[in-house]
Amino acid sequence: MKYDREWDVIVVGAGPAGIKAGEELAKRGLKTLVIDRKQEIGAPKRCGEGLSMRWIKISGLEPEPIWARQYINGAILISPKGKKIVIDTDKLGKGSGYIIERKMFEKFLAANAIRAGAKFMLKANVYDLVMEDDYVKGVRVNYMGDDLELRAKIVVAADGVDSRIGRMAGLNTTLPLTEMDSGFQYEMAGVELLDPNKMELYFGNEVAPRGYVWVFPKGKDVANVGIGINGANEKTARYYLDKWIEENWDRFKNASVIEINAGGIPVTKPVDEFVGNGIMLTGDAARMVNPIHGGGMGTALEAAGMLADVAKEAIASGDVSKEKLKKFQDMWMEKHGEEFAKILKVRHFFERLNDEQLEAIADMALKGGLTPDVLVDLGHGKGLVEVAKALLKASPAAAKLVWEFIKG
Amino acid sequence: MAVRIDRDKCMYCGACTSVCPFLALELRETYVHVHEDKCKECGICVKACPVGAISLPRGDTQ
Numbered sequence: 001m002k003y004d005r006e007w008d009v010i011v012v013g014a015g016p017a018g019i020k021a022g023e024e025l026a027k028r029g030l031k032t033l034v035i036d037r038k039q040e041i042g043a044p045k046r047c048g049e050g051l052s053m054r055w056i057k058i059s060g061l062e063p064e065p066i067w068a069r070q071y072i073n074g075a076i077l078i079s080p081k082g083k084k085i086v087i088d089t090d091k092l093g094k095g096s097g098y099i100i101e102r103k104m105f106e107k108f109l110a111a112n113a114i115r116a117g118a119k120f121m122l123k124a125n126v127y128d129l130v131m132e133d134d135y136v137k138g139v140r141v142n143y144m145g146d147d148l149e150l151r152a153k154i155v156v157a158a159d160g161v162d163s164r165i166g167r168m169a170g171l172n173t174t175l176p177l178t179e180m181d182s183g184f185q186y187e188m189a190g191v192e193l194l195d196p197n198k199m200e201l202y203f204g205n206e207v208a209p210r211g212y213v214w215v216f217p218k219g220k221d222v223a224n225v226g227i228g229i230n231g232a233n234e235k236t237a238r239y240y241l242d243k244w245i246e247e248n249w250d251r252f253k254n255a256s257v258i259e260i261n262a263g264g265i266p267v268t269k270p271v272d273e274f275v276g277n278g279i280m281l282t283g284d285a286a287r288m289v290n291p292i293h294g295g296g297m298g299t300a301l302e303a304a305g306m307l308a309d310v311a312k313e314a315i316a317s318g319d320v321s322k323e324k325l326k327k328f329q330d331m332w333m334e335k336h337g338e339e340f341a342k343i344l345k346v347r348h349f350f351e352r353l354n355d356e357q358l359e360a361i362a363d364m365a366l367k368g369g370l371t372p373d374v375l376v377d378l379g380h381g382k383g384l385v386e387v388a389k390a391l392l393k394a395s396p397a398a399a400k401l402v403w404e405f406i407k408g
Numbered sequence: 409m410a411v412r413i414d415r416d417k418c419m420y421c422g423a424c425t426s427v428c429p430f431l432a433l434e435l436r437e438t439y440v441h442v443h444e445d446k447c448k449e450c451g452i453c454v455k456a457c458p459v460g461a462i463s464l465p466r467g468d469t470q
């Protein structure tokens with residue numbers, strides 16, 4: 001396949017962030033190339049594949065049968081001792097969504113981007129940036145064994161949690177170990193599900209230290225069974241997931257694996273600088289991930305429109321300086337900055353709870369002291385004061401923790 | 409010396425490359441390339457790996 005050497009925008013990374021950015025940029029008349037090192041878009045997936053209706057709508061999409069695998073109308077939260085809190089999101093009128101087939105989803109999005117005019121280059125590893133006068137001017141890429149230099153007015157780094165492209169441009173995207181979740185997952189068939197329309201989330205320091213085990217249904221007996229634990233743990237994510245499956249063997253005795261996935265999930269704050277001269281970071285690369293559950297597809301998709309507006313304006317004005325591009329960061333932070341800071345606080349609070357305190361929260365929820373509404377809102381950074389108050393009532397030992405939280 | 413990656417275990421998922429403070433690990437399509445000159449054997453990647461595919465030459469994590 002032949003490729004031009006000069007582009008308006010080169011997007012590094014064809015994940016949700018990069019593909020959607022490619023579409024939005026092309027729609028605005030910019031000559032756009034999306035590059036990925038993988039030979040197939042969407043595979044291997046590094047994802048539990050949960051996507052809420054809110055994000056599907058924000059991205060201007062409707063659930064399509066080829067990628068919307070299973071309708072999800074709630075969650076079952078399971079305490080360390082096995083108490084079940086059922087949340088019905090249809091009843092609440094918020095939080096419903098789908099478990100998607102990510103590979104099909106990404107290919108679907110890529111086809112849309114191509115129809116809008118974007119081009120894709122696969123099996124192409126970007127190993128260096130072209131830098132001139134302190135500006136990013138393009139990329140050096142190995143495309144199926146050949147080294148090429150491609151030039152662009154703006155390079156978009158949508159290279160995922162790795163965020164190496166940003167670091168090459170001098171932006172600080174270092175991810176501390178304690179702010180990354182180490183993830184591991186089996187996609188399995190033959191699983192006995194509690195409810196094929198509910199996500200199951202298991203908590204506890206023995207189950208998943210500072211994280212959770214998830215069972216995301218993809219059909220009546222197919223599911224993503226995965227885990228995310230704090231990166232700094234001595235034992236591996238795989239160890240904890242295998243242990244959990246063994247302890248719940250009854251449900252898995254007739255099941256087996258159809259896919260194995262792993263990955264890192266940034267559960268941290270957005271990077272300090274989204275942009276530099278001639279470069280913009282988006283998606284996981286900019287750490288646009290909801291730090292309470294690690295979902296990052298929705299924000300990655302949503303950011304594309306903002307990014308493309310700013311890129312178009314900058315290119316039209318002939319000024320792609322950091323100052324000019326910073327508008328993208330300002331727009332994103334205006335939308336999510338405060339919310340995500342609060343969500344991170346919720347995470348830090350929950351990370352410090354021991355099993356007894358988690359159990360106390362479950363008891364409160366079961367007795368009606370914490371409504372499903374409040375529990376769902378935690379994912380948006382709201383309701384922490386309610387939880388803290390409930391915990392204080394239920395477990396006086398937690399008083400210190402609550403006090404520290406309120407102070408901080 | 410540098411960290412060792414067991415290619416039979418490695419899922420080339422990029423958890424290690426994401427936390428390496430020295431850009432010593434680079435994800436390629438189906439493996440992780442170790443830039444041996446950059447690795448300081450700090451052991452951060454050893455903990456980050458979801459499947460325990462990385463070890464230090466000394467055999468411990470610190």
Ligand SMILES: Cc1cc2nc3c(=O)[nH]c(=O)nc-3n(C[C@H](O)[C@H](O)[C@H](O)COP(=O)(O)OP(=O)(O)OC[C@H]3O[C@@H](n4cnc5c(N)ncnc54)[C@H](O)[C@@H]3O)c2cc1C
Pocket residue numbers: 012013014015016017018035036037038046047048049050051124125126127158159160161162164183184185226261262263264265282283284285289294295296297298300
């Ligand atoms: C185990 C696990 C479970 C998850 N579950 C969910 C979930 O249920 N719901 C949810 O919303 N999110 C989930 N996430 C997070 C979600 O997968 C990410 O937030 C999302 O993929 C981010 O999209 P992105 O486009 O920014 O990056 P990515 O999807 O990671 O895409 C980056 C792309 O860049 C390419 N690339 C990187 N560097 C280069 C280079 N130098 N040259 C060429 N190509 C390059 C990569 O090959 C990759 O295709 C999960 C993550 C993990 C690890």
